[in-house]
Amino acid sequence: MPEFRPRIVAFVCNWCTYAGADLTGTSRMKYSPQVSIIRFPCTGRIDFMLLLKAFANGADGIIVSGCHPNDCHYSSGNFHARRRWIVFRALLDFLGIDVRRIQFSWVSAAEGAKWARLVNETAERIHGLGPFTDYHRLRGMGVE
Amino acid sequence: MKALQDKARELLAGGAVQVVIGYGRGSAAAARAVFVREASAVDALVLDETCLQNLAVYLRKPEVRRLGKAALVAIPAVLRTILQLAAENQVSDGSLIALAVTPSGGEVVPLATLDAVEKHVAGLDFPRGAAEEAELRKFAEMGLQERRSFWEEQFSRCLKCYACRAACPLCYCERCTVECNQPQWIPVPAHDLGNLEWNVMRAMHLAGRCVDCGDCSRACPVGIPLQLLNRRLVDEVYERFAFRSGMAVHGENAMSTFKPDDPEDFIR
Structure with a gap:
């Protein structure tokens, strides 16, 4: 049996975390290749439905990351997103979906090392949790 | 129930509202929504423990709005719905009269403004069983x-x-x-x-x-x-x-x- 390689989707904001991840690369830091980064204008744009779609399409884990509080390019997008995540986590937990599969984080444009650490640690944790078959098996029951 | 019917008759006859949205007898033991437009038809209104539907759902419907200004029979949850809709700019002040009631009957409190609704709600308890x-x-x-x-x-x-x-x-x-x-x-x-x-x-x-x-x-x-x-x-x-x-x-x-x-x- 081939070794389990988790698929992690990272939803990141354009202004901080994407630039931070860029810095990780230009600083020649190595980190887990199991992450696919999707760039958004702001964490405030990251709708919870996108997270559900990532899981439905095979993600085992998700990283959502943006600017630190008070650093948002649009001044309050990350504050609004934070509220949404609080409620979303409570709902997922109530529905019996493991919230450890989603890692929320603030990574600034200067925190290339933090990004590498975040991805590695998340990959390790998701590896420990195993494939998200609980969710993935819901696929294929319909027509898509 | 009598108090509610009297109030509805008064509002319709006086022309203060054109429709009273309330509960009527439905099939079996259930209550259903009724739209009373004539003072002579207020006997259709009932009020008892089966009256639980949130009638505020009709407030934004164009076909209901076309009927004119409405008086809405409002159990406590409905009063809060009106306030929430107001906070979301979905109902305007003066567009309705809320008739605050409790399903067990008793007095009817007409609330003509949103501020009056807010004041009334502040005095209510919303206990969870x-x-x-x-x-x-x-x-x-x-x-x-x-x-x-x-x-x-x-x-x-x-x-x-x-x-x-x-x-x-x-x-x-x-x-x-x-x-x-x-x-x-x-x-x-x-x-x-x-x-x-x-x-x-x-x-x-x-x-x-x-x-x-x-x-x-x-x-x-x-x-x-x-x-x-x-x-x-x-x-x-x-x-x-x-x-x-x-x-x-x-x-x-x-x-x-x-x-x-x-x-x-x-x-x-």
């Missing part, structure tokens, strides 16, 4: 897998009829994400994945807005306890943000505002 508290506690004590299988079983019965959406007075968007097919956010067929996505979305879009009237659960033809999901989020929003929906005319919406020190123990 011991059984409801116990149910939420039961979920908190369940394991993750147990909760998961519970909801999976419940959602497997979902027909995607969207009766929960139609019954909810706060689910009023003219274009719902459900009808969006570019991209198709919510799959059309009723299968497990789409059913889960729909129910997550419904609960999320009502977070911080739901007034806990319970019409979603009552409307569900297959008996999914939808109100439980909303209730869990009502609690979360109250515990985390000290916010209750439908308490003030100019209330903020919990999810479209923030505090710089909102809890973030889960964010790295």
Whole structure:
């Protein structure tokens, strides 16, 4: 049996975390290749439905990351997103979906090392949790 | 009941309103909504323990608005719905008269302005029954897998009829994400994945807005306890943000505002 390689989707904001991840690369830091980064204008744009779609399409884990509080390019997008995540986590937990599969984080444009650490640690944790078959098996029951 | 009929007759005869939206006798023991437009027809109005529907759902319907100014028979949950709708700029002051009642009858308090509704609501209690508290506690004590299988079983019965959406007075968007097919956010067929996505979305879009009237659960033809999901989020929003929906005319919406020190123990 081939070794389990988790698929992690990272939803990141354009202004901080994407630039931070860029810095990780230009600083020649190595980190887990199991992450696919999707760039958004702001964490405030990251709708919870996108997270559900990532899981439905095979993600085992998700990283959502943006600017630190008070650093948002649009001044309050990350504050609004934070509220949404609080409620979303409570709902997922109530529905019996493991919230450890989603890692929320603030990574600034200067925190290339933090990004590498975040991805590695998340990959390790998701590896420990195993494939998200609980969710993935819901696929294929319909027509898509 | 008599007091309500008298008040309705007075309002209709005097021309203060053109329609009274209230409860009438439905089939079997159920109550149904009636729209009384003549003073002579107020006998159709009833009020008893079966009158639980949230009549505020009709306030935004164009065909109801066309009838003219309305008096709305309002049990406590409906009063809060009116305030929440007002806070979301969906009803305007002077567009309706709320007839505050309790299902067990008693006096009828006409409230002609939104401020009057707010004042009245401030004096009301919205106690949650011991059984409801116990149910939420039961979920908190369940394991993750147990909760998961519970909801999976419940959602497997979902027909995607969207009766929960139609019954909810706060689910009023003219274009719902459900009808969006570019991209198709919510799959059309009723299968497990789409059913889960729909129910997550419904609960999320009502977070911080739901007034806990319970019409979603009552409307569900297959008996999914939808109100439980909303209730869990009502609690979360109250515990985390000290916010209750439908308490003030100019209330903020919990999810479209923030505090710089909102809890973030889960964010790295």
